[in-house]
Amino acid sequence: MHAKPQSLPASDREFGSWLAEQLHRPAEDVDRDWSDPADFAGLLDRVRSLDAKRREGDEDAYFAQQWILSKLQALYMQLPDGESAEGSYVVYAITRRLEQDTMAIEDEKIPASLYEEMPESGTEFVRWLKDRARNHGAYKHPYYHKFIHDNARPQDLRRYVIQESSVDSRFDDLLALMQVGVDGDAKMEIASNYWDEMGNGKPEEVHTLLFGKIVAHFGIEEWELQDSASADSLLQGNLAAITSRHRHLYGEAVGYLGMTEWLVPDRFSQVVHAWNRLGLDPVGIVYHDLHISVDAHHASGWFRNVIAPAAENRRLCAAMLRGAMWRLNSSERYLNANLAEAEARR
Numbered sequence: 481m482h483a484k485p486q487s488l489p490a491s492d493r494e495f496g497s498w499l500a501e502q503l504h505r506p507a508e509d510v511d512r513d514w515s516d517p518a519d520f521a522g523l524l525d526r527v528r529s530l531d532a533k534r535r536e537g538d539e540d541a542y543f544a545q546q547w548i549l550s551k552l553q554a555l556y557m558q559l560p561d562g563e564s565a566e567g568s569y570v571v572y573a574i575t576r577r578l579e580q581d582t583m584a585i586e587d588e589k590i591p592a593s594l595y596e597e598m599p600e601s602g603t604e605f606v607r608w609l610k611d612r613a614r615n616h617g618a619y620k621h622p623y624y625h626k627f628i629h630d631n632a633r634p635q636d637l638r639r640y641v642i643q644e645s646s647v648d649s650r651f652d653d654l655l656a657l658m659q660v661g662v663d664g665d666a667k668m669e670i671a672s673n674y675w676d677e678m679g680n681g682k683p684e685e686v687h688t689l690l691f692g693k694i695v696a697h698f699g700i701e702e703w704e705l706q707d708s709a710s711a712d713s714l715l716q717g718n719l720a721a722i723t724s725r726h727r728h729l730y731g732e733a734v735g736y737l738g739m740t741e742w743l744v745p746d747r748f749s750q751v752v753h754a755w756n757r758l759g760l761d762p763v764g765i766v767y768h769d770l771h772i773s774v775d776a777h778h779a780s781g782w783f784r785n786v787i788a789p790a791a792e793n794r795r796l797c798a799a800m801l802r803g804a805m806w807r808l809n810s811s812e813r814y815l816n817a818n819l820a821e822a823e824a825r826r
Contacts, residue, residue: 484513484514484519485498488522488523488526491540492530492533492538492540492541492543492544493540493543493544495526495544496544496547496548496551499548499551499574500547500548500551502565502571503551503552503555503564503565503571504560504562504563504564504565505563505565506563506564506565507564507565507566507567507568507571508568510565510568510570510571511568511569511570513570514570520570520573523570523574524573524574524577527548527574527577527578528577528581529541530542530544530545530548530578530581531545531581531584531585534585535585539711542711543710543711543714545578545581545582545711546582546711546714546715546718547707547711547714548574548578549575549578549579549582549714549718550646550709550714550717550718552571552574552575552578553575553717553718553721553722553725555571556575556725557650557653557657557721557725579718579722582715582718582719582722583719583722583806586719586805586806586809586810587802589805589809590801590802590805590806590809594612594801594805595798595801598794598797598798598801601791601792602787602788602789602790602791602792603788605787605788605791605797606783606784606787606788606791609787609800609801609804610742610783612804612805612808613739613742613743613804613808616808616812617812617816618743618807618808618809618811618812618815619743619808620746621811621812621815621816621819622819623815623816623818623819623822624746624747624750624751624815625750627819627822627823628640628750628751628753628754629750629753629754631822631826632754632758632822633758634698634758634760636822636825637698637751637754637755637758637760638698638700639822640751640818641694641695641698641700642700642704642705642708642709643709643710643713643814643818644713645691645695645705645709646709646713646714646716646717646718647716647717647720647740650688650717651677651687651688652674652677652678652686652687652688653724654720654721654724654733654737655670655673655674655677655724655737656674657724657725658670658723658724658730658733658734658737659671659674660727661727661730662730665785665786665789666734666785666786666789666790668785669778669781669782669785669786670786672778672781673741673778673781673782676774676778687767687770687771690766690767690770691767693763693764693766693767694764694765694767694768696764697760697761697763697764698764710814710817710818712810712813712814712817712818713814715810715814716807716810716811716814719736719806719807719810720733720736720737720740723736723737723803723806724737729799729803730796730799731790731795731796731797731798731799731800731802731803732799732800732802732803732806733803734782734786734787734790734796734799734800734803735787735799735800735801735802735803735804735805735806735807736803736804736806736807737782737803738779738782738783738786738787738800738803738804739803739804739807739808740807741778741779741782742779742782742783743807743811744771744772744779745771745772745773745779748768748769748771748772749772751765751768752765752768752769752772755768787800
């Protein structure tokens with residue numbers, strides 16, 4: 481792999497591709513290349529520039545930011561097939577910079593007054609949070625309830641699967657990570673959810689395998705799953721990984737993944753309807769069909785056994801609200817973009 485260039489690529493997408501190459505080099509080599517403090521500072525400034533340009537509406541910078549971050553999350557969450565830069569302090573600093581920039585933008589989209597409205601008791605908080613979600617633009621979005629349900633063609637469902645793979649295809653790993661350090665009823669609820677993802681011990685029913693069947697049905701290649709997702713899709717997967725990996729963001733993970741579970745049954749019902757409407761092979765829709773009932777059950781348990789008890793702690797309460805709003809806000813933007821693109825293709 482290429483070592484440090486004389487100058488960093490000017491194009492944001494080329495910079496992203498170059499940076500992704502560095503992740504397949506030994507950590508010691510990467511750190512040696514950037515051992516000069518001035519060079520290291522320049523590299524971080526280049527990473528930070530993506531955020532500045534994204535805020536100005538630069539779509540290439542937004543994509544590069546989230547694409548790079550998705551590659552970095554994969555570095556920490558996937559087994560390497562060769563050399564790996566995992567453990568590099570340079571790579572960690574880049575990861576942290578991108579994570580902080582990403583979280584800061586999402587925080588700016590949450591009204592400060594919302595935190596002041598949080599009810600005192602856990603039970604009241606659950607009811608209040610669900611009401612906030614029901615009145616959010618992400619809830620019963622027309623992308624699902626109009627386009628997918630009534631108008632989606634096979635090629636539209638194929639594109640949908642590619643975009644959704646950023647979260648759906650690795651939900652078991654997210655659950656495994658977020659339960660580290662957790663005790664009591666909350667850990668049992670997360671573990672129960674994880675065991676369902678693992679097919680309750682039946683290898684042929686592991687949910688990632690079932691998701692793979694819908695991928696196989698459409699003949700989607702691995703490179704498409706890795707490199708054809710939109711920035712908005714990558715963002716949602718990145719937020720899920722950030723919250724699940726970091727212990728200090730446990731509350732955000734509870735809110736983010738809990739809201740994901742709660743939204744899934746209604747959304748997947750629209751996908752199953754479209755699948756049946758088009759007369760596609762039933763084997764390809766098992767994953768979505770299964771999650772309609774399973775996630776409804778887990779969402780109920782999640783709110784009762786994880787969110788409600790934790791909401792008695794005001795710090796965790798605010799963190800769960802933060803994560804839930806990250807999910808709702810990012811999902812609405814993602815679905816708005818999907819709908820606009822789908823309508824433009826028709």
